[in-house]
Amino acid sequence: MQAISVSDLKKTFKVKKQGAGFSGTLSSFFKPDWQDFEALRGISFDIQRGERVAFIGPNGAGKSTTIKILSGILQPTSGEVSIGGHVPWKEREKLAYDIGTVFGQRSQLWYHLPARDSFSLLASAYDVDEATFQKRIKRLTESFDIGELLDKPVRQMSLGQRMRCEIVASFIHNPRILFLDEPTVGLDVAAKSMIRNLVYESSVQEETTVLLTSHDTGDMERVCDRVILIDEGQIIIDGPVSELRSRYISKKIVSFATKEETIALDITGVKTLETAAHKIVVEVNTDAQHVEHVIQKAMEQSSLRDISVEDPPMEEVIQSIYNKKSV
């Protein structure tokens, strides 16, 4: 069952170009120079119910613009969008019952009031009756471990605590679709991990469709099954997260712990990344060399105590894709 359908979506912003200095300001005031900036250049994709999709790309790629069009905040220049059968910018209030949003570093909680008051306020905004609200808040409090935060004013919470409450606030009306716009930005490692697990588990339990934008590839790996990579307003890649490494990067990182103090691996397609006593780490270009051959060569020179073969970090994979595109 289709949850989101996007077809040939375009968005052009008008940007005023202003010259430097006083004369530039004066000239811009009397004769403004408006230029078109194409944030989205005709993107299309479909998302099925319960799918968790990462929408990633560099700054200015068009991620947030897409999310804002899908949630009904912005109107596109052209194209079609259907979210659960609704056109977001035309039926914003009807759509609101179906979607939940979390915008990192933005807040929907009342700053001076306890989180419980904001939850109650949101429940009334979304027409959630008292009994359902109490049942839901009890479950969310347990899932997100916010029992101690319910009666704490939001201004006294850490960023990680606040983000957990922000996500709970987005779940109050039990949305079928969740838009997460950089939900882990600014969080420490432990808080990021907790948020990722909670979003994933909630999505699995409730069969919530998730569309997540993030600069952090960890969010994508831990939460999502599918990735849409966007750059300069166009989709570059749309496929399973698991295939991203194998399809778009031909590198392996091989680490050897050796009995000899040093060994040399001067082989075509192999680059030494790190050497230390009894240790060498190399990067193998799998287009030019088999990993098996590199291990064999190392074994000819030394008795190996340990070997590990790893994929490069996902950040490097993404960077490599951006670089290939720019070449």
Place this chain on the structure above:
Amino acid sequence: MLDGFRKYYIFARTAFRDHTSHRMKLSIRVVLCLFFMFVFVEFWRLIGREEIVTLPYAIIDICWYASLTQMFLFMSPRMFMTIENDVRSGDIAYALIRPMPYIWMRLSEAIGAMTGNTVIYYTVGIAALYLYIGGLPTSGLSGLLSAMFFLYLASITHIFYQLMCGVTALWLQDGESIYRIYQKTLIVLGGLYMPITLYPDWVQTLAYATPVSSMMFAPAQFVLGASSPLSFMTVTLITTFWLGLSGLATLLLFRICTRRLEINGG
């Protein structure tokens, strides 16, 4: 229908609670308001004592008038700032996608906060004025209560204008400069410092043609005693007219501005 209103009532109630929980901020504003009121009371007492000009009103009445108009300015929360902050911080992204119009949500919050202010200013402020001025206006308690009632209604019109200034930030990213223009008009043509009946004729005509005179002068003139130029019925009509028209204008402007919305920061 009732369920729809219940949502707005809950937003107003929460805003009331939130607003009245900031005791220090509220106390400072009340003290500041009292200070301004006492300055104007002394100012008009001096004019009366020195007989600088011949006034058609009793000094005690004009002291009440100038104090109530000051109170009016202090009673409304600065809603244009809230909307501008929503736009600048990007928090408006959350508020716009709720199943209720953003502008009515902010209006109900403003009414909630203003009601909190009204309770405080109408008790502490009026009691302090009574003691300082040394009695009720010559129109008595009925004149004072009429003024207080219409000032409360006029404050809702004032909120509409603040909302209009705020929503222009959705389009121009700046609502404050527009508010400043509105505020200066309100102060001069609304009759903050003196009843507009003391202005030259052409300024009076101009003031009567604008909504701002219905917001301060029309309600506060009930304390001017027998000389008050507008009847209860006239004030009821002009207050209702401008309240309705301002509400419609706010809704229209909000619709125009949301169509032009560009969210800051992508």
